[in-house]
Amino acid sequence: MDTFEKVKTGFCVVGFVGICGYILVDCSAKLDSNRDNFDTEKYYNAVMDENENSISISLIQGYTDYSGSTFQFVTNDGLIVLTDSKDSQLLRVDNFEELSSYANVFSKGDFDKVISYDELQDLSVDIDYTNFTKTYVDLNYDFDSVLIEGEQGIAIFELVSWRDWDSDDKVQLTLANGPVILKDMADVKLLNSENALENSVYNYALSLAGSEERVFNHSTKVNVYTKQ
Secondary structure (H helix, E strand, O other): OOHHHHHHHHHHHHHHHHHHHHHHHHHHHHHHOOOOOOOOOOOOOEEEEEOOOOEEEEEEEEEEEOOOOEEEEEEOOOOEEEEEOOOEEEEOOOOHHHHHHHHHHOOOOOHHHEEEHHHHOOOOOOOOOOOOOEOOOOOOOOOOEEEEEEOOEEEEEEEEEEEEOOOOOEEEEEEOOOOEEEEEHHHEEEEEOOOOOOOHHHHHHHHHHOOHHHEEEEOOOOOOOOOO
């Protein structure tokens, strides 16, 4: 081996050792930090959705996430919601008071903005530690209602069909007795109420709107009522 080959081999060895050393140091630093190097958190039992007028909170029994910015969850009474993660966040809490306290942080002292879907539906707010998990195979693609958020409130529409795209955050909606629209998913909630309790769609819209005056119903499938 001539001198040039020896020098080149030496550089390669030094470079390899340097890279390995950097990787080991980097890994050691990560292991010594509070960074979770192994994604083991798959259990969430609550969801919070924040907008200008309301902070909606709900306990959930399961969820599915996707490669994009959307995720799907199931409330404790069976309402399936497909939402964007822009304003919605999944949480794991030890009790309902912890969920409420966390939501109150974002209310800036206006605690009336925090609205519990579970309480609107007269559901138990006790935590069932065996009743929430991540679903890895999403078998639900059927939604009967859609909530569309506007400046004046939340509009409820009956949904005929919908379509999304893997490479885009927009969703195409065909409304009953209405137009076909293309909308950003951040302003839309797709709902499946087939196995949910009565008034689930309206009460979920109410929890997002903040008041009955801000819920606009355009679906004959939804019973609009005044909660006493």
